Amino acid sequence: MSGVRVLVGTRKGAFVLTSDGKREQWDVGGPYFGGWEVYHLKGSPFDPNRLYASQSSGWFGQLIQRSDDGGKTWEPVGNKFAYTGAAGTHQWYDGTPHPWEFKRVWHLEPSLTDPDTVYAGAEDAALFRSSDGGQTWQELPGLRGHGSGPHWQPGAGGMCLHTILLDGSNAARIFVAISAAGAFRSDDGGTTWRPVNRGLKSDFMPDPTAEVGHCVHRIAMHRARPDVLFMQKHWDVMRSNDAGESWYEVSGNLPTDFGFAIDVHAHEPETIYVVPIKSDSEHYPPEGKLRVYRSRTGGNEWEALTDGLPQSNCYVNVLRDAMAVDSLDSCGVYFGTTGGQVYASANGGDTWAPIVHDLPAVLSVEVQTLS
């Protein structure tokens, strides 16, 4: 019997929500790591029982937790994230040099083929990899060292590496995104990197089309078509058809093109989802109406999905890692809010219902489709 497992990271712990393939009745497990921030947790595509979680605290720093039984039990693994060589400096908010300092792991991306290999995106921005199930971590220093690192600057949420995309058709290709540096690509398994930001335009920058400095919020890819990327930038929804070599805007008729989350339908590579947010100073839906927007044309033409979502007095945010899809025949779409709701749609976004109402602020949502 097929089913889904929704992995939810929140400000005060992690939750595991499970259901059968109908996705109508849900069991809620947790909180795990209660009282700690869980920025992200994700399962291995190769072994769905292997999960990794990023647990952190302003008091006690970073921990990484691993489960080998689908989230029933967890054990702490390695938490030493050391930058390779001299850490160097990046730009601070005021433009002055600031030493690179490890703060937390924003995103964990397990390998597509090996459950013991997992990537970690860190603040201050760097990419780490573990090949022993999270016991030890090594930086992939070519990313910070490719040349533009000293010019990277933190976004409002910190200088975080928040997106890691692995190309299932090309094991050597990795994409990452950093706020506020932009998108980067490696074609040699993470040894060397280059910015892939041509076509992005950020009016807050002295040079709006500079090679780096863009506040990329999230990038999404359909596994079957890894050269096509969709990006929610600070402002603007963007698309690339050439693995990031060039980008063009597909915001089209969105009510606002600011936002954080973006994802792609599991079976329709031209169907994408965003949650428009009013502005960079007002992090809630326009008009107090929580609307997911769906494009079936790969951008530009968008429709509001509202059935089951609050359409008045709703002032929550949906953060960058808080949307995911399942791969059941009728694609499920899920997102979590800073108000603690996790909404699910079992029909590609046509109708929605909350799985839970009152969790702590949701930081991330991932979904595993179980057979």
Place this chain on the structure above:
Amino acid sequence: MIRILLPAHLRTLAHVSGEMALDVKGPVTQRSVLDTLEACYPVLRGTLRDYSTGQRRPFVRFFACEQDLSHDPPDAPLPDPVATGAEPFLIVGAIAGG
């Protein structure tokens, strides 16, 4: 034996309840106590002291004998009542936020 009390989150992490008692070899200092604590409970590594600098985390505080020892040098001797086990060495998560 040195008596140590961890904050609640770290007691949960280390699977201990209440006070701990550790045999600290040599001079009893913040550094020797924390080194012993981390050797006995490796899961605590990085939670009290920053990995890269070895410094106390800003929101972690050390108290004993009604004194705030947080800013004492890490190799300074801890008060005798701590060294003799008469008083516990308190590791406290600072009150921060509203």
